Amino acid sequence: xxxxxxxxxxxxxxxxxxxxxxxxxxxxxxxxxxxxxxxxxxxxxxxxxxxxxxxxxxxxxxxxxxxxxxxxxxxxxxxxxxxxxxxxxxxxxxxxxxxxxxxxxxxxxxxxxxxxxxxxxxxxxxxxxxxxxxxxxxxxxxxxxxxxxxxxxxxxxxxxxxxxxxxxxxxxxxxxxxxxxxxxxxxxxxxxxxxxxxxxxxxxxxxxxxxxxxxxxxxxxxxxxxxxxxxxxx
Amino acid sequence: xxxxxxxxxxxxxxxxxxxxxxxxxxxxxxxxxxxxxxxxxxxxxxxxxxxxxxxxxxxxxxxxxxxxxxxxxxxxxxxxxxxxxxxxxxxxxxxxxxxxxxxxxxxxxxxxxxxxxxxxxxxxxxxxxxxxxxxxxxxxxxxxxxxxxxxxxxxxxxxxxxxxxxxxxxxxxxxxxxxxxxxxxxxxxxxxxxxxxxxxxxxxxxxxxxxxxxxxxxxxxxxxxxxxxxxxxxxxxxxxxxxxxxxxxxxxxxxxxxxxxxxxxxxxxxxxxxxxxxxxxxxxxxxxxxxxxxxxxxxxxxxxxxxxxxxxxxxxxxxxxxxxxxxxxxxxxxxxxxxxxxxxxxxxxxxxxxxxxxxxxxxxxxxxxxxxxxxxxxxxxxxxxxxxxxxxxxxxxxxxxxxxxxxxxxxxxxxxxxxxxxxxxxxxxxxxxxxxxxxxxxxxxxxxxxx
Numbered sequence: 039x040x041x042x043x044x045x046x047x048x049x050x051x052x053x054x055x056x057x058x059x060x061x062x063x064x065x066x067x068x069x070x071x072x073x074x075x076x077x078x079x080x081x082x083x084x085x086x087x088x089x090x091x092x093x094x095x096x097x098x099x100x101x102x103x104x105x106x107x108x109x110x111x112x113x114x115x116x117x118x119x120x121x122x123x124x125x126x127x128x129x130x131x132x133x134x135x136x137x138x139x140x141x142x143x144x145x146x147x148x149x150x151x152x153x154x155x156x157x158x159x160x161x162x163x164x165x166x167x168x169x170x171x172x173x174x175x176x177x178x179x180x181x182x183x184x185x186x187x188x189x190x191x192x193x194x195x196x197x198x199x200x201x202x203x204x205x206x207x208x209x210x211x212x213x214x215x216x217x218x219x220x221x222x223x224x225x226x227x228x229x230x231x232x233x234x235x236x237x238x239x240x241x242x243x244x245x246x247x248x249x250x251x252x253x254x255x256x257x258x259x260x261x262x263x264x265x266x267x268x269x270x271x272x
Numbered sequence: 273x274x275x276x277x278x279x280x281x282x283x284x285x286x287x288x289x290x291x292x293x294x295x296x297x298x299x300x301x302x303x304x305x306x307x308x309x310x311x312x313x314x315x316x317x318x319x320x321x322x323x324x325x326x327x328x329x330x331x332x333x334x335x336x337x338x339x340x341x342x343x344x345x346x347x348x349x350x351x352x353x354x355x356x357x358x359x360x361x362x363x364x365x366x367x368x369x370x371x372x373x374x375x376x377x378x379x380x381x382x383x384x385x386x387x388x389x390x391x392x393x394x395x396x397x398x399x400x401x402x403x404x405x406x407x408x409x410x411x412x413x414x415x416x417x418x419x420x421x422x423x424x425x426x427x428x429x430x431x432x433x434x435x436x437x438x439x440x441x442x443x444x445x446x447x448x449x450x451x452x453x454x455x456x457x458x459x460x461x462x463x464x465x466x467x468x469x470x471x472x473x474x475x476x477x478x479x480x481x482x483x484x485x486x487x488x489x490x491x492x493x494x495x496x497x498x499x500x501x502x503x504x505x506x507x508x509x510x511x512x513x514x515x516x517x518x519x520x521x522x523x524x525x526x527x528x529x530x531x532x533x534x535x536x537x538x539x540x541x542x543x544x545x546x547x548x549x550x551x552x553x554x555x556x557x558x559x560x561x562x563x564x565x566x567x568x569x570x571x572x573x574x575x576x577x578x579x580x581x582x583x584x585x586x587x588x589x590x591x592x593x594x595x596x597x598x599x600x601x602x603x604x605x606x607x608x609x610x611x612x613x614x615x616x617x618x619x620x621x622x623x624x625x626x627x628x629x630x631x632x633x634x635x636x637x638x639x640x641x642x643x644x645x646x647x648x649x650x651x652x653x654x655x656x657x658x659x660x661x662x663x664x665x666x667x668x669x670x671x672x673x674x675x676x677x678x679x680x681x682x683x684x685x686x687x688x689x690x691x692x693x694x695x696x697x698x699x700x701x702x703x704x705x706x707x708x709x710x711x712x713x714x715x716x717x718x719x720x721x722x723x
Contacts, residue, residue, distance in 0.1 A: 094634060094716050115638050122636020133631045133720065137288060149277055150636040194635065 047100035126195030299610025304661025398524020414468035630719025654700025
């Protein structure tokens with residue numbers, strides 16, 4: 039059974055009487071352990087797809103089964119718990135809380151899952167070690183470079199041992215060298231057996247993942263656009 | 273997320289915006305301190321009023337006075353005996369709910385003279401030594417007359433300080449306190465020896481005013497009386513007490529009543545009987561008991577009535593209630609304004625932190641946790657303000673005492689502090705509700721996009 043199972047998922051917005059189909063009848067499976075990229079131009083609906091996959095948003099139609107839980111019927115409170123325990127987010131703008139230091143940022147998901155403070159610190163340090171940030175635990179986000187901030191954010195995404203990690207343009211705000219290092223980190227995490235879904239508009243990045251899904255006009259493109267899918271790199 | 277975490281986050285938020293939080297708290301500080309100070313002032317007022325009530329014998333004291341016969345008994349007027357020593361003895365023996373009985377015999381319009389000075393005292397009373405306890409008198413100099421003085425109808429008296437002031441000179445005028453023990457005074461042509469003098473009775477306000485005047489003694493110019501001093505309501509009680517002369521009951525009867533009686537038989541009727549009930553909670557049954565006894569001795573004729581201080585007590589209660597109500601409303605309004613200040617700042621704070629709240633929600637904070645976090649922050653501001661307000665109320669009370677030095681000392685009660693503190697916490701919860709709802713209902717996707 040796949041880890042994530044989307045069946046005929048649509049997301050429809052109403053804007054001034056006009057119906058906008060951000061997602062149109064998407065059917066998609068993600069298996070445990072997969073490293074998948076979701077690619078598409080801006081406005082294609084890939085962000086909407088990621089929000090729905092990430093339980094931040096609920097679909098207008100269709101069913102989603104994430105690790106045995108039907109998301110479309112879940113109440114906000116259950117969604118919050120699923121986001122907390124089963125999903126890790128990595129954002130383009132890192133989204134660390136500026137008032138907390140790196141360690142406190144990484145501890146945050148465990149605070150919401152109600153873990154005792156001793157375990158929290160231990161696990162947060164372990165996660166920071168995994169991304170090579172153990173020496174920066176007491177720094178504030180503002181004192182770190184973009185790459186370091188993103189590593190801290192990845193540590194935060196990892197710390198509750200989620201079933202799947204969603205990364206939304208994780209290298210979009212980094213220079214190419216740093217971005218490359220972050221991509222390496224994702225590859226390494228994938229090799230350790232984690233499920234990762236990476237949203238990007240950059241075919242080069244999408245080319246690094248074993249599986250690619252292309253979104254165009256709210257639909258999963260059946261025919262790969264060679265320009266976008268990264269196959270036409272040469 | 274548990275509560276201590278939420279409180280820690282709340283403190284951090286406040287610390288991150290120290291000045292803003294302080295300004296916000298100021299509203300609560302003012303509200304709470306005015307609430308506490310108001311209640312302290314009212315408490316001081318109440319103490320002053322109660323002191324006056326206690327000074328005339330307290331709520332337990334009941335006077336029995338003569339009264340016209342009711343209409344249906346009017347034709348039996350010849351049988352009415354009035355209050356006599358019979359009644360006193362009967363009450364002492366047969367009314368266990370009455371703790372203390374003291375007879376009083378007065379003469380009207382008595383003039384006391386000494387040398388060229390004369391004075392009409394408020395009370396010239398023949399009574400028993402128990403009158404001391406009955407009317408809360410304290411003999412400061414000399415002694416009270418004894419039962420033996422009474423038995424022998426000795427020509428002795430115990431005076432209040434006002435009598436001394438009028439006949440011998442007051443400490444303010446003579447510059448020293450005269451203690452006229454052993455001196456003789458003349459009452460209606462009969463010499464009396466002063467064997468004791470009461471302490472000087474005065475209200476707290478009068479005492480403060482007097483001490484203040486002592487401090488400012490170096491008033492310049494010709495020495496003169498500076499006009500009639502306005503006297504407050506309660507000080508009448510103290511003036512009356514100071515203008516008292518007690519003589520033994522038998523002295524009064526034999527030496528002062530003899531002259532006024534018919535055919536030189538002294539009139540044995542008492543002017544009144546004072547009694548103290550054993551317990552104020554059992555005032556009603558005690559009065560019933562006393563009435564039953566007196567109806568026996570008066571052969572069914574109701575030529576007496578009871579006089580209690582219940583009305584006075586009720587008056588104190590109602591005026592305190594009114595003062596508390598009006599002050600409380602003003603303080604409550606200022607607390608409300610403080611609460612609106614908190615709500616305002618919390619709304620600004622969540623608008624500022626939309627992105628942070630979005631992040632928190634994305635990584636698993638439920639709506640409820642966000643709600644609680646905002647409420648806790650609001651309550652933390654309010655509670656810190658409340659504690660600071662309680663501390664500030666001490667200063668405020670000192671200030672008020674400085675501004676009006678002759679008023680009753682304000683008394684800060686633990687009750688007032690607890691109420692003010694709870695109110696500030698309640699204001700914190702109420703002020704946090706709307707911002708917390710708004711924060712909890714934030715859509716995480718929009719919040720994450722918020723710049």
